[in-house]
Amino acid sequence: ATSVEELTSTLKNFGLDSVPQLPNTYPTLNPIDIYRSHIASLISPIVSVDAKTILPTISWTNSLDNGDLMLPAAALRIKGMKPQETAEKIASQFPESPLIEKPLVAGQFIRFFFKALPLSKLVVPSVLKNGATYGLNQNLGLKDASDPSKGPKKIIVEFSSPNIAKPFHAGHLRSTIIGGFLSNLYQGAGWEVIRMNYLGDWGKQYGVLAVGFEKFGSEEKLLENPIGHLYDVYVKVSAIAHEEGEKMKALKEKITAAKTAGESASEAEAELQKIQDEGIDEQARKYFKRMVDGDDHALGVWRRFRDLSITKYKQTYARLNINYDEYSGESQVKDESMDKAAKIMEDQKVSENSDGAVIVDLTKYSKKLGKAIVKKKDGTSLYLTRDIGAMMERYDKFHFDKMIYVVASQQDLHLAQLFKIVDAMGLKEIAEKCVHINFGMVLGMSTRKGTAKFLDDILRDVGDKMHEVMRSNEDKYAQVEDPTRTADILGISAVMVQDMTGKRINNYHFDMDRMTSFEGDTGPYLQYAHARLTSILRKASVPQDALLSADLSLLTETHAIHLVRMLAQWPDVFFNTMRTLEPITVLTYLFRMTHSLSSSYDHLQVVGSEENLKVARMALYVAARQVLGNGMRLLGLTPLDRW
Ligand code: ARG
Incomplete structure (x- = not known):
């Protein structure tokens, strides 16, 4: 990683005798922090405001055309002066700086443009040295920023x-x-992250499934494709249960009709009784009761279904670069925890009886929250109860700072009901650590064969489609080492990038043709940009020390400078993403960067350039590839070098 000494010696050459650093800034991780501290210190005497107070008012811009940083003068709250006047005063009295051009004023905004050469010298080596960690900041997750020995905060x-x-x-x-993205994000910010999968693996439907397996199950198919096979079994047995339900309804009507007419209905009654006693529903109820009572055999069958499904899921998650720390699930919630919760709810008068069931009336907090059932008449728990x-169990086990x-x-x-109930139980300290990150729907998700049911089918289809696209360029295709793997990664990138385009809360249309296209802001386009950059570097390889001693003063073209300015922004983009928790924050940045890259190649050629220039441009491209790759990995993508 870069060190303060290196930064100091770089800055000395520009006439600064130390690295500007105000509290809560990280010059070795984020070059822009140097500028923030520098600007705040220069403005401080002009407006007689403490530099520390000015620092957080300096913000990044939406477009580099508006400067590298800007300051809305109103944020300084200078009394007796209009923001625009403050802005003009600051701009006109801003001293000559080795790092920054004379500031520009637009309305109340002061725009700061960084001088090119010092920026290149601060940013490019920082990216090269920090490598895969450039942009990340492990300090953000510390329990106590002033005392790292207290360790990081913990998040589930x-x-x-x-x-x-x-x-x-x-x-x-x-x-x-x-979720995969958020886990990476918090990890990059230094939090201790526990990735947890909370399976829906409990309830009467698992009795239905076990009964169904006795009828339709195949050991061979179960081992081959557990998730698909169990689903098929479930569909078949549910159909019978549904039929029986219809039959019972009809029989009941028949019996009532017969009775009103004063006729005997004994045949129908016997038939009805038989279904009630032996039908799927009753068998499943009994089976699930055995599971609840801890019957070894019943639990053994169920556990096997669960374990085989998890094994299969793990393979699929691995394709998405996701590894769980915990496979929990509704089945794992202990009765004791739910009993304990029930007792607290009762003691605190949070819950009340209602027709034999137990409910929580949340309308006193908010009408929208309604009334929630926490125990059914028959005493069984519900989805909400298990949550x-x-x-409570998770808090006991992990003492998380956030979930x-x-x-x-x-x-x-x-x-919302879950959080409110736990809060009302007097467990505010737990409830306030919990956050629901929600998202909109995917419309029209289907495979080529029909409506999509399983993640694997979707990934297979998109992978196949990418494979077709790859084959259309025979020469290139011949050079790809493992086309199937490459197609798989491209397909996954296509699906993921489409999902992350737009704010989480928006719905979107699952559009196979659009997501697999190389035109527009798609996953394949991002991969193409990364592979193209890698190929340029492969053709003219330069060792790392040569890159580090590159003469960066040769990067004079607008395109080169623009790229450097973009690279400088990545740590700020990461920081901002911790605030928005939106993948689109990262994606927008990456696409801006790939666009600048693609318009740069003609202007910043490597092959054929004079040796020093070539090395300087290579250093820039290596840094750009690093940042592109870091961003892609943060999103959960696997950057491709060739395809
Ligand atoms: N298994 C649930 C479903 O598919 C999602 C579980 C969400 N997590 C929770 N703690 N309730 O709808």
Whole structure:
């Protein structure tokens, strides 16, 4: 990593005797912090405001045309002066600086443009030396910024959380993508991250599944494709259960009709009784009861379904660069925790009885929250009850500083109820650490064969499509070492980037043709940009020390300077993403960067340039590839070198 000594010696050459550094800035990690501190210190005497107070008012810009940094004068709250006057005063009295051009004023905004040469000398080596960690900042997650020995804060990110034997639907896909990204983000900020998958793996439907497996299950198919097979079994047995339900309804009507007419209905009654006693529903109820009572055999069958599904899920998650620390699930929530919660709710008068069930009336906090059932008449728990128990268990086990639930906005009410109930139970310290990160729907997600059911099918289809696209360029195709893997990665990038384009809360259309296109801001385009950069570097390889001693004063073209300015922004983009928690914050930056790159190649050629110039441009490109790759990995993508 870069050191303060190196920065000091770089800055000495420009006439600064030390590295400008105000508290809570990280000059060795974020070159722009040097400028922020510098600017704040220069403005301080002009407006008689403490530099520390000025620092946070200096912000980044949306476009480099508006400067590298800017300051809205109103934020300084200078009394007796209009913001515009303040801006003009600052600009006119701003001293000559070795790092910054004379500031420009637009209305109340003061715009700062960095001088090119010192910037290149600060940024390019910083990227090269910090490498894969450039942009990240492990200090952000410290419990106590002034005392690193207290260690990092801990966060649980709960995401994906599919239901066993049910389709892995678009909501799970989005949760997986967004949750994977958030985990990387917090990790990059130095938090201790626990990635948790909370499976839907409990309830009467697992009795239905076990009964179904006895009828339709195949050991061979189970081992081959557990998720798909269990789903098929579930669909078949549910169809029978549904038929039986219809039959019972008809029989009941028949019996009532017969009775009104004073006729005997004994045949129908016997038939009805038989279904009630032996039908799928009753068998499943009994089976699930055995599971609840801890029957070894029943639990063994269920656990096997669960374990095989998890093994299969792990393979798919690995393709998305996701590794869980915990596979928890509704089944894992202990009865004791739920009993304990029930007792607290009762003691605190949070819950009340209602027709034999237990409910929590949340309307006293907010009408929207409604009334929530926490125990059914038959005494069994519900989805919500298990979530309450799970939250308490997790807090006991991990003492997290924050917990994020990445769940579709369809469950906004469920999570709002959960958080409010735990709060009302007197566990505010836990509830206030919990955050629901929600997102909109994916519309029209389908495979080539029909509506999508499983993540694997979607990834396979998109991968196949990318493989076709790759084959259309025979020469290039011949050079790809492992085309299947490459197509898979391209396909995954296509799906992920489409998902991350736009704010989380927006719905979007799953559009296979658009996402796999190389035109427009797509995953394949991002991969193309990375591979193209890699190929330029491959053709003219220069060792790392040569890059570090490159003569960066040769980077004089507007395109080169623009690229350097973009590279400088990456740590700030990362920092801002910690605030927005939106993948689009990263993606927008990466696309701006790939656009600058693609318009630069003609102007900044490497091959054929004079040796020193070549090395300087190589250093710039290596740095650009590093930042592009860092951004892609943060999103969960696997940057490709060739395809
Ligand atoms: N399994 C649930 C579903 O598919 C999602 C679980 C979300 N997490 C939670 N703690 N409730 O709808």
